Amino acid sequence: MEHKTCFHCGLDASEASITFDNKSFCCNGCKTVYEIFSENDLTSYYDLQQAPGATPKDVEGKYNFLDNAKIVENLLEFNDDNTQIVNLYVPHIHCSSCIWVLENLNKLNPAVSSSMVNFGKKTVRITYNAHKVSLKNLVQLLSRIGYEPFISLDDYAVGQKNVDRSLIYKLGVAGFAFGNIMFLSFPEYFQVEEFWLEQFKHLFRWLMFAFSLPVVFYSAQDYFISAYKGLKSRILNIDVPIALGAAVLSIRSTAEIILDLGTGFFDSLAGLIFFLLLGKFFQQKTYSFLSFERDYKSYFPIGITKISADGEESSIQVYDIEKGDRLLIRNEELIPVDSILIKGKARIDYSFVTGESEAVSKKSGDKLYAGGKQVEGSIEIEVLKSVEQSYLTQLWSNDVFNKNKEDAFTTLTNAISKRFTIAILSIAFIATAYWLLTDSSKALNVFTAVLIIACPCAIALAAPFTLGNMLRIFGRKKFYAKNASVIEQLAQINTIIFDKTGTITANKETAITYEGSQLSNAEEDFLKSTLRNSNHPLSRSLYTLLKENHIVPIENYEEHIGEGIEAHYNQNFMKIGSAPFVGLASEVKNLNTEVHISTNNTYKGKFTFYNRYRQGLSKLFNQLKPTYDLVILSGDNAGEKENLTKLLPAKTKLLFNQKPEDKLEYIKHHQNSGATVLMVGDGLNDAGALAQSDVGIAISENVNVFSPACDAILDASNFNSLYDFIKASKSAITIIKWSFILSLVYNSIGLYFAVSGQLAPVIAAILMPLSSISIVVFTTISTNLVGKKIKQKVEKT
Incomplete structure (x- = not known):
């Protein structure tokens, strides 16, 4: 029977005999997915990667729980009438084709307005019209095209995604195999010839081979996959020399025991993978610690106005907000937490969250989501969730706001990794060719030792640890x-x-004087209430100055950027801003900033601000x-x-x-x-x-x-x-460059011994993680020293 592979998923399609459009498929599910993509002009999915899909599973009835509105509400990040946003964990995301098709979901269903993939976390964030498609239909659509999401109600209830423990498992398997292979190698290490040769030589060798299989095919699989995808995309990534070294060790060792030429290098192979994974685990744990120490609270030193039970207003930091607090949100301010509208006319611009620029009106009692911006006067809200649980903490890091800048910027690590890989592979092949001509018995040892000793872990670690610690x-x-x-x-x-x-001027230290006709108590109340709605630095300074006035309900508040503000109250209207804005025919030039006031088209006077610079x-x-x-x-x-x-x-x-x-x-x-x-x-x-x-x-x-x-x-x-x-x-970049230099020095010394045939692969595998740890220690100490200098200068000022 002719061997055929499924055009969609790459599995064996020889027995299925399912063809469509001159292409073979292993099952009707894969054929259906291809038909869906063809009908919606999405066949470019297969151009980006060969057989990138997964066989879709039968999910009939599996997601009926998504008919429950309360469950859906817990899963959603955002839910406002028409628009809903959900962030789904999709385990099958693995290549560029996955990203491409998931970010083109709108072609499969027009109700989807946008979808964005986070490749590292394997999540897709989908914004859709809830009146045209339900979350259940959306999940079923993803499942039909082979991207079934993983939904755990327990995980979502505590605001966490499923924890990936695969690295721990792979490290455990590699460590277990490495220990046992080393133990089985002892007779050879200690040259116990009689015992070794006569009874157990072949048994021990085949046991070592057996222990190496899970190391190669499970523990090391990420390196092979990464190297394969890189080469397939014509990119030499830093996993290529690692995968090549591991493959050479495995193939040579297997050949030696099959041909009864020796015990091979299974101990070196297991040691290499174990120490590589140990270095990766160390990086992951340390970087997670740095990220935890610089947690979401660090993002928000900004203040928000809290209203006490007796009506007193005070500014608190955002991460001090608690459930049940009453907050004042001024014009152009963002809503920092999920809340209920208590007072005022709300016009909320959710463009930061949904991408939709049209503001939506809300009435008292409606739910407001974090990340919305109030664009029509001030409102009062009651907090439903603390900032830990709200969407604002994710908003700042949204890829929407990072794409333009980061796409045009190449990091230092990316710039050097390609050249590094080319250099290492060149050295490895040249050195191997030399030893093949002079002493062929050393050729494979040299090739393997070069690839191991020159492992780019140190380079990969330098930037994350330096910049992570500097962020903290x-x-x-x-x-x-x-x-x-x-x-x-x-x-x-x-x-x-x-x-x-508000940038080089200090609002708190601004001196203000008034010149003009006396304002009545009613006009002062009207003035302060109008200023209360504005977030402009001059408005805030003037509002603070007018302490004893009463707050009245403002009608039809409007702010004209760069000109001023106007508001209506009890059939009166007031304008506050520049001289032309309030209707003053001619403005006398003044050396200081001025804010003019008029009521009912009658000019009243001006406040002069004497700037105090920071x-x-x-x-x-x-x-x-x-x-x-x-x-x-x-x-x-x-x-x-x-x-x-x-x-x-x-x-x-x-x-x-x-x-x-x-x-x-x-x-x-x-x-x-x-x-x-x-x-x-x-x-x-x-x-x-x-x-x-x-x-x-x-x-x-x-x-x-x-x-x-x-x-x-x-x-x-x-x-x-x-x-x-x-x-x-700048010092952080210098530290990274010095780390690269230290790594280069280490690699140069190690390469000398490796190229000259004086370095065994197992010694190289032990030295490799030690170099990574030394880089981490160097970057941590160096960045802490830089941090102390900042501290000393801040204290002096």
Whole structure:
């Protein structure tokens, strides 16, 4: 019978005799999946990878529990009328074809608006219209195309996914086999010839072979799979030399015992895989510890306004929010936790969560989800869940906000790994060829030892441990980077752009004076209530100044970015903002920032703000100026130009009257000219500029101005330490490079002994993890020393 493989999944299709479109299939399930893909123009799935699919299982009735609304509610991340979002764990995700088809689910069902795969975690996050397709139908669709999700109600109840313990199992199998093979090798080690030769030689050798099989086919399978996929995609990844070394050891050892030429190198093979997995396990545990220490709470130093039982307002940090708290959410603020609307007109923009830009209206008693932004005045909410359980902690790391920057950025490790692999393979083949010509008995030993001693574990470990530890250190200093690549990008910047109001000015220390006609008590109440809705730094400063006024219910609040705010109350309306916005015909130029007020089209007067710049601002700019191009982009008038010129270094660019879109275009223009830009803003009106920049830092000062567009959040109290954080990022890259150099020195020494035939494969396998551990120790100690320097400078300031 002619051997045929299934076009969809790659299994044997010889006996099934199922053909369609001149292609063979092992079962009707695989044929059905192919038909589905063909009908929906998704056959490119098979171009990316040969036979990438899995045989779909019969799931009839298996997911009937998803008809229960309460169960579905527990599984959903987001649920707001039409739109629902679910994050499903799909174990079969394994290649580029999987990613491609799962991110094109909308072609299979138009009710799916978007789907995004996290390849590392094997999850797919799906946004869909709940009126057109149910979660049950969605899960059944995934199952029909061979991507059945794993759903555990227990796991979801505690907010955790299924824990992958495969590495522990593989390490255990390799350790068990390594110990037994070493034990069986003792007669040969100690040259017990009579006992060994006469009775048990062949038995012991075949037992060693038996113990090696689970090591090769189970414990080492990830290295072989990774190497195969890399070679198939014409990519030389760092697992290629590892897989090649293990394969050579296994094949040679098997040949030796079959031909009765010797005992082979099963002890070296098992030792290699065991120590490799031990190094990977050590990396996983240590990096998990670093990630745990820098947990989700580190992301949010931002404040939120809490309303006490007696109506007192106080600012608390987001991670101090508890269930049952009553919170005030101002215009343009994000809702930090899942909650119930208590008071006010809610218009919620969920674009950060769902991608849909159209705001939805909510009424009192409706549920509001974390990540939504209030866009029409202020509202009061009651907390349903603490921030640990809400969606906001995942929002910042959403791949939607990372793609543009990370796609254009190549990490240091990726840049060097390909060259490293080519160099090692070249050395291995050249050295082997030399020994084949001079002393063929050493050739295989040399080839194997070179591949083992030059194992790229040290290179693979250097960046994760250095950057992971630096993330933790930065978090302790109140500088919260989104991910490790932010540190690498921060080290490469050459241009720094600052917003003015709320960024280089300290809102708490601003002095305010009023000039104009006296406001009545009713007008003052109206003024304070209007300001209460706004999150702009000037509005917050003025609101704090008016302490004793009563809050009245505002109607039809509207904020005009870059101009001002207006509101209606009890048939009266008020405008607060620039002179032209409130209707003042001619504006007298003033050196200070002004906020004008009119009620019912009658001009009342103006508040003048005497800016107080952040402590250490001049020193910070003097530190930055020799290395970076510095720019101030301000939406205010040029009244502060003279003061800033005196305060800041010469040739610092000062641009005023800049709208948010002007800032974005300015950054884009400089990037097109070759600049690598860091944007520092308050996160309120700077979202576009923060997103466009190579690195965007939002300054937090007891205000919930968190923006997913930013790459890092810097507590305002440590603003004057910005230079130290940038310098520390450069030091982190230097540490990684030194780690590479140390690894190169180690590899060079080891390669000398390996190439000259003086290094046994088992010794190489033992030395390899020791080098990895030394790199981890070096990076940890070095980054901690850098962290201490930051601490000392912060304390001095």
